Amino acid sequence: MPSGRIRWFDTKKGFGFIAGDDGKDVFLPQTALPSGVKTLRKGAKVEYSVVEGNRGPVAMGLTLVASAPSLVKATRPKPDDMAAIVEDLIKLLDSAGNGLRRHHYPSQAESRKLATLLRAVADDFDVQD
The missing domain is CATH 2.40.50.140 (Nucleic acid-binding proteins)
Structure with missing residues (x-):
């Protein structure tokens, strides 16, 4: 065969x-x-x-x-490290939310940084099995 x-x-x-x-x-x-x-x-x-x-x-x-090994799964951060990353991201999102409540969007640089971080964290959570 x-x-x-x-x-x-x-x-x-x-x-x-x-x-x-x-x-x-x-x-x-x-x-x-x-x-x-x-x-x-x-x-x-x-x-x-x-x-x-x-x-x-x-x-x-x-x-x-x-089955082929999942490269995403193999390179994921440890859960403790990911918890710290998520907590820091929550602080950044909270700060952006407070500014939006005052009718103030984040600067272009802050927006790019936040968007980049969100995408990176989403990629760490998105495991294709």
Whole structure:
């Protein structure tokens, strides 16, 4: 049974490609996914059978051997560190809220800093499993 790694898979499009261990790319339709699996992460190790389709090899009967590790999860700050970051962010938001109550928007530099911090904290919370 051939094996390889997921090169990419798009749930919305309903297909992706496997980079086979033999160096050949194999088309992966969503119908080949195992029961209960809706999507696959890039780099996941898989085994599959191959049938010849109209445009080349097509994977069928896919088996997930090993899921790709989550880089986001591996690089997340420790919970204690994240708690301190969130508390500092709350102080900044509270200060901005007080200014807004007095009908005063933060300066452009303060707004950019706050927006950058919010995005960074959101990225630490947003884990794609």
